[in-house]
Amino acid sequence: MMWCADMVWRDYGTRPSGATLRAEGRLAHATHYARYPGRPQSAAFITISRGHAGSGLNSLAIATAAVLGPLSYAEFDMGGGALWVVATDEDGELLPGSDQFYDSETINTLREALAGQTYTSKHSIAETDLESWFARLSPAPITLRPVSLRTVYILLATSGLIGLVALTGWGLYSAHEAERLAREAREAALRNIKPTVAPSGPAEIITACMEAIAPIRPHSHGWALASLQCDQGGLNTRWIRAGGTLLDAPPGQVSGNADADDLLTAIHPQPGRTGTPQQGDPIRLFVGMLQAAGISPAIASGKTQTTGTTAQSVQFISVRFPWHADPRAIAWNSFPRLDRVSLRRTVMTPTLGAVSDGYDITAIFATMGAKP
Numbered sequence: 001m002m003w004c005a006d007m008v009w010r011d012y013g014t015r016p017s018g019a020t021l022r023a024e025g026r027l028a029h030a031t032h033y034a035r036y037p038g039r040p041q042s043a044a045f046i047t048i049s050r051g052h053a054g055s056g057l058n059s060l061a062i063a064t065a066a067v068l069g070p071l072s073y074a075e076f077d078m079g080g081g082a083l084w085v086v087a088t089d090e091d092g093e094l095l096p097g098s099d100q101f102y103d104s105e106t107i108n109t110l111r112e113a114l115a116g117q118t119y120t121s122k123h124s125i126a127e128t129d130l131e132s133w134f135a136r137l138s139p140a141p142i143t144l145r146p147v148s149l150r151t152v153y154i155l156l157a158t159s160g161l162i163g164l165v166a167l168t169g170w171g172l173y174s175a176h177e178a179e180r181l182a183r184e185a186r187e188a189a190l191r192n193i194k195p196t197v198a199p200s201g202p203a204e205i206i207t208a209c210m211e212a213i214a215p216i217r218p219h220s221h222g223w224a225l226a227s228l229q230c231d232q233g234g235l236n237t238r239w240i241r242a243g244g245t246l247l248d249a250p251p252g253q254v255s256g257n258a259d260a261d262d263l264l265t266a267i268h269p270q271p272g273r274t275g276t277p278q279q280g281d282p283i284r285l286f287v288g289m290l291q292a293a294g295i296s297p298a299i300a301s302g303k304t305q306t307t308g309t310t311a312q313s314v315q316f317i318s319v320r321f322p323w324h325a326d327p328r329a330i331a332w333n334s335f336p337r338l339d340r341v342s343l344r345r346t347v348m349t350p351t352l353g354a355v356s357d358g359y360d361i362t363a364i365f366a367t368m369g370a371k372p
Contacts, residue, residue, distance in 0.1 A: 025147030201273025
């Protein structure tokens with residue numbers, strides 16, 4: 001029996017076509033994709049050799065999620081400082097960020113991204129308990145399909161094998177099989193710990209948000225898009241019932257007596273911050289740009305903190321303003337000390353009335369010294 005891990009899972013809301021998955025797989029430099037068994041709107045990407053992809057594979061994350069159950073979060077210590085994470089929603093399906101290996105730095109980012117999810121159980125599996133834990137798993141077969149239809153491209157992808165954990169044996173529940181699974185998982189974790197990725201700049205965050213927003217339609221199976229919010233933590237969309245039933249709702253968190261549904265979708269910004277910041281006071285530069293466009297922003301100061309060995313005072317200042325054009329038109333990365341940006345938009349009122357007031361944007365700056 002063959003197992004694989006370290007797959008990048010995504011929820012598309014509706015069943016994506018094979019062409020869509022192949023296109024996204026090429027952008028992610030993956031070699032294969034797989035659909036979530038029994039959940040066609042979800043898919044995963046992996047880089048793996050053609051020989052292993054043709055074998056009968058089982059998803060380690062799906063098998064683990066079946067044991068954990070709904071609304072669970074588990075971190076597995078694979079040894080060597082690597083943590084493997086599985087988190088499930090209310091239906092017991094994998095949440096974004098699951099089935100990935102993290103180190104001590106990247107695990108904090110994941111914990112913050114999943115902090116809004118309510119879990120009924122949390123687990124921390126020590127390295128010494130892996131053998132007995134993995135012995136509880138049942139097979140979870142998946143079918144891998146190539147991202148590229150060209151044989152040459154698939155052959156080149158063999159050098160990028162990631163996340164494959166192989167086990168052979170007669171019985172899944174035998175101690176020998178469980179020991180092999182734990183050992184191979186630890187080795188895969190050590191091979192595939194991701195290098196440090198440069199944080200995305202505000203322009204990259206905004207671009208990723210707009211790319212995630214673009215394909216959303218305001219009506220879906222009797223549900224209407226009421227509002228959306230997007231920042232580095234992902235795209236949150238609120239849907240309200242407009243004639244449909246809960247069976248037709250997006251796969252999000254139900255509220256409001258089952259008349260509202262909140263869905264969090266991961267965004268995928270490019271790493272790093274392109275462009276060169278301007279010279280000068282960041283607030284004056286940014287607010288001056290808005291005033292030149294005829295916009296009067298609301299400015300508020302945040303909590304002052306102390307940082308560094310010199311104990312300098314850092315002040316967080318928020319600039320909130322309406323924007324009626326494409327937010328990508330703003331040269332976000334040209335403004336120094338711009339720390340975070342978030343987009344909000346009301347699309348539909350509770351009475352299903354359309355709203356077209358553009359975006360409500362908040363930009364947060366970290367500045368030195370007194371308020372402007």
